[in-house]
Amino acid sequence: MEANEISVGGTNLLPIMSSVNIIGDPGVSKNEIIILGGFIIGTEIQGNVHLQNMTVRHLSKDGSGVAGFSSFTMKDIIVEQCDGYGVNAYENGVGRLTNVEVRQCGLSGMVAFNGASITLVGAMTTVHDNCTRKRSDDYGLTVDGPSSTIQLVLPLTKETVSINNGGGGNCGVDGGGNINRIKTIPSSSPVPPGETKTSTPIDPDEPCFACFACSKTLPKDHCKIMRFMCCGRGMHHPCLEKTFKHLTEAYRKANDPKCPCCNKMYPTRGTDEEWAVLKEWTTTHKELAWPYCIMAFRIKAGFFRHASFHSQSLIKDNYEKAALLGNAVGMLNLGAMYGNGLVSHLSQ
Numbered sequence: 001m002e003a004n005e006i007s008v009g010g011t012n013l014l015p016i017m018s019s020v021n022i023i024g025d026p027g028v029s030k031n032e033i034i035i036l037g038g039f040i041i042g043t044e045i046q047g048n049v050h051l052q053n054m055t056v057r058h059l060s061k062d063g064s065g066v067a068g069f070s071s072f073t074m075k076d077i078i079v080e081q082c083d084g085y086g087v088n089a090y091e092n093g094v095g096r097l098t099n100v101e102v103r104q105c106g107l108s109g110m111v112a113f114n115g116a117s118i119t120l121v122g123a124m125t126t127v128h129d130n131c132t133r134k135r136s137d138d139y140g141l142t143v144d145g146p147s148s149t150i151q152l153v154l155p156l157t158k159e160t161v162s163i164n165n166g167g168g169g170n171c172g173v174d175g176g177g178n179i180n181r182i183k184t185i186p187s188s189s190p191v192p193p194g195e196t197k198t199s200t201p202i203d204p205d206e207p208c209f210a211c212f213a214c215s216k217t218l219p220k221d222h223c224k225i226m227r228f229m230c231c232g233r234g235m236h237h238p239c240l241e242k243t244f245k246h247l248t249e250a251y252r253k254a255n256d257p258k259c260p261c262c263n264k265m266y267p268t269r270g271t272d273e274e275w276a277v278l279k280e281w282t283t284t285h286k287e288l289a290w291p292y293c294i295m296a297f298r299i300k301a302g303f304f305r306h307a308s309f310h311s312q313s314l315i316k317d318n319y320e321k322a323a324l325l326g327n328a329v330g331m332l333n334l335g336a337m338y339g340n341g342l343v344s345h346l347s348q
Contacts, residue, residue, distance in 0.1 A: 012037035012060050013067075019047030024054040030076055031055060038065050038082065043092065045070035051077060058082040065105065068093040068116075074100050076124075076215075082106065086130060089116035099124035099215065103263075106133040109140045109165060112148035114175075119151045120161060123210040123233065128262055131167030139172035140165035141182050149181045157184050159284075160232050163262050212261045213239035223329070227290050229277045231262040270303035282321075289327035292318040296333065312337075 016039060024033035030053045038058035041049045048071045055078040056065040065079035066072070068089045075098040079086045086102035088111040089095045099122035102109040109130035112118050131138040140162035141150050152161060162170040171182050211218055211225075212233045218225050227234045235243070243260045257266045267274040278298070281291035296318035298304060316337055322330025 012058060012063065013040045014038070015040050015042060016049050017042040017045065019045055019049060021050045021052070022054075023050070023052040026053060028053075030078060038063055038067065040064075041066070041068040041070055041072045041093070043069040047071070048073060050075075053077070055080060056082070058084070062106075064088060065102070066095075068095050070094075072096075074098070075122075077101075078103070080104050083133075085109075085111055086127070087111075087118070088113060089118050091115055093117075095119070096121065097125065098122040101125070102127045103129050104132060105130045107131065107135065108138040108142040108167070109162070110150065111142040111144055112150050114145045115147040117149045117151070119153065120156055121153045122156075124212055124215065125156060125161055126231070126262060127162045127170075128164045130165045134166055136168045137172070137174055138167035140170040142171075143173050143177035143179070143181050144175040146176045146178055147181075148177055149183075152182075152184045154184055154187050158182050163231060164264055211236050211239055213243055227294065228259045228261055228266065229274070229281065229291075229294070230259045230264040230266060232281070232285075232288075232290075233259075233261040235260070270298065274298070275304060282318075286321075287325070289322040289325040289330060292322040292325075293327065293329050293333075296322070296330075 014037060022039075024030060033054040035054055035056045036059065038056060039051065049068070050073045051066065052075045057080055058065050059081060060083060062084040063082050064084040064086070065082045066074065066087045067085070068087075069091060071094045072089075073096045074087070077097075077100045079100065079102045081103075082105040084105070085107045086105040086109045087095065087097065087100070088108075090113045093113075093116040095116075095118045097118065097120050100120070101124065103126075107130070109127035110118055127140045130140055141158060143150055150158075152158060158171050164170075171179065173179050210216065212235050214236065216236070218234050218236065225234045225236055226240050240260070258264065259266050267277050275298075278291055278295045281288065282295065285291065296315045299315050299318075316334065319330045319334040319337065323334045324330075
């Protein structure tokens with residue numbers, strides 16, 4: 001099939017009809033390498049098309065960011081403000097996206113059409129604030145067709161990746177698609193044909209093992225990082241300070257805090273809202289230690305002191321759950337509580 005036989009929205013598309021690597025200067029931030037248009041990856045390409053380190057912004061009417069009809073990979077890319085779809089794969093298209101952010105697009109953020117497959121990897125992968133044209137059949141993540149698939153490699157989940165999207169919501173189907181085909185898979189799962197297997201070790205205690213800002217590994221000590229309860233991502237404290245350094249004191253006082261990772265409002269410490277968020281994490285993600293640690297920290301620091309559940313026993317229970325998951329902070333604090341005589345027995 002020739003490039004001009006492929007119909008994808010937008011007037012400023014670069015057709016790619018053979019295997020190629022297109023990589024932005026690694027010495028320049030992806031935020032400063034802006035492509036005013038989109039990429040269309042043609043059919044029956046032998047090999048892979050790889051895009052890396054850039055921002056794709058296709059503003060023309062119905063313009064898509066990246067449309068793939070063959071095997072393609074993307075890494076460290078922002079796709080934003082496209083009038084049409086952000087990233088979509090069609091038919092034989094197989095995409096693997098690592099640390100890709102799709103935001104503020106007019107239609108669905110990501111779509112797998114007619115049997116295509118998209119796999120999402122990496123702590124910085126996020127799909128948020130899309131569907132700005134407010135069509136009810138657009139979603140953050142969409143599978144269109146009964147055999148189309150969007151896979152999220154652990155520790156990613158659809159709940160943490162696709163957030164704050166308009167239209168029909170964060171995840172949905174069209175064309176007879178199956179919502180269960182938007183799913184999380186183990187990091188050791190076999191890689192579909194046409195994709196490249198990576199073997200990045202992931203600490204099961206950390207939902208996001210890399211800093212959202214610099215992509216460097218986060219320390220296991222929760223005291224040395226900022227963990228955002230809205231999306232579960234984390235940042236080194238110096239990276240957080242750098243992210244917010246441009247905000248004036250007047251702006252900080254006049255505006256409620258927003259998460260720099262997912263752009264959602266951040267719950268105020270010690271409020272019922274914060275407790276509900278923590279409770280949700282500990283209920284739905286029992287394999288993660290950090291929610292238990294934060295919950296224990298808050299209670300120990302005197303927050304929620306008037307709540308009926310406030311007790312030394314609850315502090316111990318949360319540290320113990322974190323410790324049993326191999327978390328060093330939980331172990332240390334649990335040991336200190338026993339050493340100080342604050343508790344007398346382990347829960348069975």
